[in-house]
Amino acid sequence: MSETPEQFGFTDADLATHPTVYAEGSLAGQVVLVSGGAGGIGRATAWLFARMGAHAVISGRSEGKVADVVKAITAKGLKASGHTVDVREPEGVAAFFDTVWAEHGRLDILVNSAGGQFPQAAIDFSVKGWNAVINTNLNGTWFMMQAAARKWRDAGRPGSIVNVVVVTTHGLYGVAHTIAARSGVIGLSKSVAVEWAPLGIRVNCVAPGAIETDGWKVYTPEARAAYPRSNPMMRAGDAWDIAEACVYLGGPTGKFVTGELLTVDGGGQLWGETWTTGKPDYFKT
Numbered sequence: 001m002s003e004t005p006e007q008f009g010f011t012d013a014d015l016a017t018h019p020t021v022y023a024e025g026s027l028a029g030q031v032v033l034v035s036g037g038a039g040g041i042g043r044a045t046a047w048l049f050a051r052m053g054a055h056a057v058i059s060g061r062s063e064g065k066v067a068d069v070v071k072a073i074t075a076k077g078l079k080a081s082g083h084t085v086d087v088r089e090p091e092g093v094a095a096f097f098d099t100v101w102a103e104h105g106r107l108d109i110l111v112n113s114a115g116g117q118f119p120q121a122a123i124d125f126s127v128k129g130w131n132a133v134i135n136t137n138l139n140g141t142w143f144m145m146q147a148a149a150r151k152w153r154d155a156g157r158p159g160s161i162v163n164v165v166v167v168t169t170h171g172l173y174g175v176a177h178t179i180a181a182r183s184g185v186i187g188l189s190k191s192v193a194v195e196w197a198p199l200g201i202r203v204n205c206v207a208p209g210a211i212e213t214d215g216w217k218v219y220t221p222e223a224r225a226a227y228p229r230s231n232p233m234m235r236a237g238d239a240w241d242i243a244e245a246c247v248y249l250g251g252p253t254g255k256f257v258t259g260e261l262l263t264v265d266g267g268g269q270l271w272g273e274t275w276t277t278g279k280p281d282y283f284k285t
């Protein structure tokens with residue numbers, strides 16, 4: 001992998017027809033919110049839920065990216081709508097949930113896929129860079145979770161949250177800020193899975209390994225070239241692997257599962273190394 005292609009992973013045309021074991025139409029009438037829904041994993045997840053008959057509410061910061069996905073999904077006769085929301089702004093997030101409930105009168109599932117980081121040696125992190133990653137991945141995810149839960153509590157309705165995180169079991173070199181944030185999300189999810197069980201709210205996490213998406217553009221070709229060798233299957237996963245995991249946990253298939261972390265990484269947590277900044281000479285011999 002020597003160059004950066006125009007797009008990593010699936011196109012909307014791929015996602016419209018990619019095979020799935022889930023039944024088309026089986027979530028008819030449900031409303032699913034996918035943050036980061038115009039990104040690689042979020043887009044696949046929004047497509048899968050829409051193909052299952054749900055209305056996919058897609059959010060992201062880029063109005064154009066969100067509009068393109070909504071257009072592609074609705075062009076296939078499926079249900080989707082889009083909103084521009086920065087997950088780091090709690091007032092905006094709360095207003096977003098007001099809008100979703102005003103438009104649909106319900107929300108069934110929230111998938112938090114908005115997130116990301118940049119590769120840098122931890123010793124060089126600036127305060128602004130650290131805060132950007134913590135605010136996006138820990139605080140932003142929390143604002144979305146709390147806003148969703150408050151609506152479900154107030155409406156007396158059940159709900160389900162899936163947080164897309166990162167495999168944290170042995171760190172991830174070059175992205176220590178995100179490991180800090182995602183470890184926080186995993187712990188938080190377990191805590192509120194118990195606190196919110198009486199409200200009928202389930203909370204789970206999916207930890208993807210190396211999944212080929214546009215998010216990879218932030219890494220060097222050398223770092224990316226090593227990702228397929230970061231697990232015993234010796235290949236990268238795809239966004240559909242994560243979408244199907246999100247549906248399993250978020251939807252009725254996961255109805256007796258809460259506080260769980262599902263790792264979808266080709267066994268990478270057991271064998272393999274991921275150096276997002278390239279492997280230092282010290283570890284090469």
Ligand SMILES: CCC/C=C/C(=O)SCCNC(=O)CCNC(=O)[C@H](O)C(C)(C)COP(=O)([O-])OP(=O)([O-])OC[C@H]1O[C@@H](n2cnc3c(N)ncnc32)[C@H](O)[C@@H]1OP(=O)([O-])[O-]
Nearest residue numbers: 115116117118120126128129132133136209210215216218
């Ligand atoms: C297997 C691989 C593992 C995982 C893969 C994935 O998850 S892929 C899928 C996930 N997708 C992604 O990861 C998508 C790509 N990631 C992002 O979009 C961002 O990293 C973000 C998520 C923090 C957004 O934060 P934002 O909107 O606030 O962005 P901003 O641009 O305004 O930056 C704010 C500050 O952060 C700092 N800083 C930023 N970049 C660098 C850098 N390269 N170098 C050093 N520092 C950097 C800098 O201090 C900057 O301020 P400045 O100095 O410019 O005044």
Ligand SMILES: NC(=O)C1=CN([C@@H]2O[C@H](COP(=O)(O)OP(=O)(O)OC[C@H]3O[C@@H](n4cnc5c(N)ncnc54)[C@H](OP(=O)(O)O)[C@@H]3O)[C@@H](O)[C@H]2O)C=CC1
Nearest residue numbers: 036039040041060061062086087114115116210211213215
């Ligand atoms: N791909 C991979 O290998 C892995 C991915 N993950 C995680 O999975 C999640 C999805 O990743 P992936 O789809 O690959 O990455 P992408 O970069 O393709 O998608 C991430 C999306 O998050 C949105 N986003 C980022 N910051 C904000 C914000 N502050 N407010 C609202 N939306 C925001 C972006 O939207 P916009 O551009 O409009 O701001 C973008 O569309 C991320 O948390 C990622 O870190 C974890 C492990 C591995």
